[in-house]
Amino acid sequence: MSLPVIVSGAGPCGLLCAVVLQKYSVPFILVERVEESKLTADVGSGFDMAPTAVRIFEHLGLPQWKERMSNFSGITIMSMSGDHIRLIPATELPGQEGQEAYATKRSTLQQCLVEKLGSNLVSGSNAHFGVFVTAHEEASDGSKVTVTLSNGITLEGRALLVCEGWRSLTRERILEGGSSPGADPVNFCNIAMWWGKCEVSPTLKDLLRPTQTAKEGGSFCMFLGDGSEPGNFVAAPAKDGDKDFILWSAAQQALVEPGQTDDLTRRGGVRGEQVKEELQDVLRRRCELLQEIVKATPASDVTKVGLYDRKNLSQSSVSPTGLVALLGDASHPQTPFLGQGCNMALADAFAVCTRLGVANNKTEGTGAVGSVRAALSCLDAQERKMFARKTVLNARYIARLMTSDSSIKGFVMRKSFQYLPTSFIFPRVDEGNRTFVNQALKDCSLPILPENL
Secondary structure, eight states, X not given: OOOOEEEEOOSHHHHHHHHHHHHXXXXXXXXXXXXXXXXXXXXXXXXXXXXXXXXXXXXHTOTTHHHHSEEESEEEEEEXXXXXXXXXXXXXXXXXXXXXXXXXXXXXXXXXXXXXXXXGOOBXXXXXXXXXXXEEEEOTTSSOEEEEETTSOEEEESEEEEOOOTTOHHHHHHSTTTTSTTSSOEEEEEEEEEEEEEEOOHHHHHHHGGGOOSSTTOEEEEEEOOSSSOSEEEEEEEEETTEEEEEEEEEEEXXXXXXXXXXXGGTTOEESHHHHHHHHHHTTTSOHHHHHHHHTSOGGGOEEEEEEEESOOOOOSBOTTSSEEEOGGGTSOOOGGGSOHHHHHHHHHHHHHHHHHHHHXXXXXXXXXXXXXHHHHGGGOHHHHHHHHHHHHHHHHHHHHHTOOXXXXXXXXXXXXXXXXHHHHSOOTTHHHHHHHHHHHHHTTOOOOOSOO
């Protein structure tokens, strides 16, 4: 039997790797630090799904993804004091081609992916929960990678795909000089972010009504700060069964890094009553809607994190031997202000595992070292590295601009959102992902993703 692909991390990136590998009958083993019972727990975080991602979902046939994710028909831009600035129809967003836009809770996306895997995901067999990778070694002849887990179990695979997030321990081991403390430092972006979710009460429904488009509950809301009311707040309507919720986040500049925990489902963030009270104090001069959203959110669902990326943006995403690769935030962590973190991770997973899958069907056995190396090497292709670097830097810049306490910057930003063309405000950032994914499909002699769903 051919060796499996070992996937470290079962967030959206790692689970999508497994789904694509399964599509091509490639054996895989998932390793996840979180216990199985908490894998798809709803921690209140969510993502905007870019056009490339939703086309991947359709391509893979994720079960009822459209019905389970939230679609929004517009973006309502407002000031922190509640003044209306502009309504942008989702059909005008670059890359949407006249279609609605989608957002999803992290837990919903994970549930879709787990259901797609079905009975092929077996705990204790090809899935190990509550453990993590503590060491790995690549064979000198490049034939296999041996992985040691925190419970002492040893695994052998043809490749190791690292989907461990921005605090990846495996990253430290594969990068040159990674054994030296501080050789690959993270970069604190001087921004703190809170996020949470709350059920829509009658009071909240009344306050939300002016922010919504003709399609009830269908408008994503963005609140812009200025010098007197700095920061940024976004709110997205969501459904869970027959209940309406709001997924929200708030961001402020911060000189001191927030505290951290080992809860990677919350990006290492802290939560609780003190965190909620701190945010309520920050928002006490903002509009009633923002204050009510946070007030309606249970303290256990309010998380605070620092936003980080990496100082060195030129590091390789693939090990020198070529059998271990960093995907998603393990490779290119970034602030969420361009909405590209999860979307780039999904593109990484789809492109790499499609290449691995097609190569597996052409070359059987454990000796197909070259095909594995070739599949993983796409992550270090010049065009992909340039796109990743540009996206991380732009996300860092936009984060600082959107949370600036400068009155001049706040005024210019507000007028820009009010009058500039949509394509300037929301540039077609996702195009790099579409190009990357389609190149993988072309190289594998497969049809590219369709322009329209």
